[in-house]
Amino acid sequence: MSSKQVNRRDFIKIGGASTLALTIGSLGDTTSLFNKTAHADHHEEKVLRFHSNGKFKVVQFNDTQDDERIDRRTLELMGKVLDAEKPDFVVLNGDNITGGCDTPLEMKQAMNNIAQPMEKRGIKWAVTFGNHDEDSTQKSGIDESEMLKFYRSYKHNMNDKGANITGTGNMNLLIWDAQAKKAVFNLWLLDAGRYAPKTIAGQDFEGYPTWDWLRFDQVNWYNETSQRIENRFGYKVPSLMFIHIPLWEHRYMWYASVDSRTEADHSRAAEKHQITGERNEDECPGPFNSGLFSAMQYRGDVKGVFCGHDHINTYAGNYYGIMLGYSGSTGFGAYGLPGAEKNRLRGARVFHLDLSKENVLSDTHMVFAKDHGIDLTANDQSVDPAPIEEKEKVKI
Secondary structure, eight states: OOOOOOOTTTSOOOOOOOOEEEEOTTSOOOOOOOOSSSOHHHHTTTOOBOOTTSEEEEEEEBOOOBOSSOBHHHHHHHHHHHHHHOOSEEEEESOOBOSOOOSHHHHHHHHHHHHHHHHHHTOEEEEEOOTTTTTTHHHHOOOHHHHHHHHHTSTTBOOOSOOSSSSSOOEEEEEEOTTSSSEEEEEEEOOOOSBOOSEETTEEOTTSOOBOOOOHHHHHHHHHHHHHHHHHHTSOOOEEEEOSSOOHHHHHHHHTSSSOOOHHHHHHHHHHTTOBSOBOSOOOOOSSOOSHHHHHHHHOOEEEEEEOSSTTBOOEEEETTEEEEEOOBOOTTSOOSSGGGTTTTOEEEEEEEETTSTTSEEEEEEEEGGGGTOOOOSSOOBOOOOOOOOOOOOOO
């Protein structure tokens, strides 16, 4: 989340089975999914399928946020989570890399580092973009569109070129039943942007949050694509949405209030919205409310919206029928909690999908580095980049 540029080459970055489980039995009605408009290269191949037992698992890694000399524990955490959870799909949800890459090669090495845990295990994966992914662009010349091409060159990557709207790589991915006869779940991957412009209509953003927000054309694309999916299949397809920067509604939920932010407010909110997890910093949305939550509630297909950006928040809750939640930072090179506790919340979020459940999304919980015996020392353990192997897959 922090807009400060910190290069490990100059100095060290500052910063149990305590699984947080959350059952989603109280969400609204659904059954469905798929998008006709795009991504024929993946969707029509019906690559993502539920198992014959009606189960499917997704893992979210957030804010791996490092340069080509990644902290070795980030990769260790990713590998151990993948080996323990054996997910069917992984989303790298923004701030995948950060500043410190000085050349195109170093940019590719940084991206290759975080692709390898899935590629080595043959696990399907995709990325969204966050506010830090272009931190090295000025020096390296590689922007998000070029990053997307590089990610797409990997054999197991599921990104496509994305919709022709604001941002990079906005897309959806359908998940089919075991027989590939019908789409039964959907994943939305949206680019929440980077930073607000310097001015709008001659007015600056002094006093306001200066991160970005989802633009109207993105919200409209979601709405229209959701409707097309329903028209194609004859039912609303339940789905999850991944964005890097939180919505204003994430912020409202913790206190069940817009303006009042007391412990009593949170106690009321925790019961009302069934909140679990930690909140250790203020939510950092952009200056404007995009209207996405209203659109999702109107459509009724999205069952959860999960973000990162604020590294030391791990909470989730049911906000008027839609799960809103965080995945804590995966990257050991990024900021964390103060002092010796810096790395306590490094982890990933797991989603269990089950076709026998009304909303398909049956459970989500955090898993932590501490659960896997990973060293949590508040120091720097960066390593040389992994070699980039020749990749045969080319997508147009």
